[in-house]
Amino acid sequence: MDSLPYLDQLIERFRAFPGVGEKSARRMAFFLLQQPTPWVESLAEILRGAREHIHPCPICGALTDRDPCPLCSDPGRRSELLCVVETPEDCIALEQSGVFRGRYHVLGGRVSPLEGEQIPPERLDALRQRIQDGGIGEVILAMNPRVEGDLTAFTVQESLAGLPVKLSRLACGLPVGGSIGFADRVTLHVAMEARQPFSSEEI
Template identity: 55%
Template sequence: MSSTGSLERLLKLLFRLPGIGEKSARRLAFFILQQPPSFAQELAEAILSCRMNLHPCPECGNLTEREVCDICADPLRNRVSLCVVETAEDLLVLEEHGIHQGIYHVLGGRVSPLDGEDIDPSSLDRLRRRVEELGVREIILALDPQVEGELTAQSVLSALSGLKVKISRLSYGLPLGGSISFADRATLHAAMESRTTIKDEP
């Protein structure tokens, strides 16, 4: 590739972003270079600020700059309905669309043997503790309709074994093999409204 060292470094870094190919990385790089220097400075500062200031909420795992996230701190949230998601990105998508009025629990991972991925046991322990302490009556598993989502759901069910709580899962209105992060509001709303019970309260 014929480019300067600085440009080559930028292209390589952009190429490492998920969903970004060589052409997209080049397009992004030249877009940044065509902006005023203040734009690059602001972009760099915003990225660094997020990296330095954001941390997982100690209660739910959502990203926050405060001691606990705004959702956990909100006294008006429905605390008897808890939605389990894999990532903070999934939580953000559900919140942006106003799909869930309760609280959340971010697993921070998924079960994927082929990729060597698993859920941190401490996240599952924290989920069980929250369900017991908050008196949660329904847990909604908002997991992607893929094999990994099925395996993740089974891990959650195992961690919550013996608890008297209803557990439901988003309907397969979500396309098989799809991702919550890319679903639109109508699809997510339909999936939430037609969720299926996979474990009823005894």
């Protein structure tokens, strides 16, 4: 059977997305071909529009469609708390959880010697500058709880050496709602080491 260039290209493009393999890409392509033409037209427009209008905020680095972003311009957020994350995606995950009401600083990278990744130096400089400009009391390192996250946190810590700011990091332990039986050994070890004083009166 002759190949269909458009179909092959479509499958190849879908395969480029993270977590999409050969068969998933094919299923997605066939799904697309079964959609009404206006649906496909509007999807093409959304792709273009998203790429054109969404960009990193010049201050915090989170994704936005205006300058500065709503996170940086919201007067209701606590300016003395700065949460440092690896990616804009982490920033959205934290926002959706609603657990943080301060400001953000997106590194836009992580330290991974094996994959040759580094934090963009200009983002570290910008972080240092933001702290030097004053008004920030605590920097929360919200890195992912794995080796690359640890290395990233150490690197940020080093680059902030000498600055009068408190550094903290997200707690590690058992995921809430999970079960001990399914927790991995490392998580259990961390949960044991970082155990908290318990008093029934606090509940």
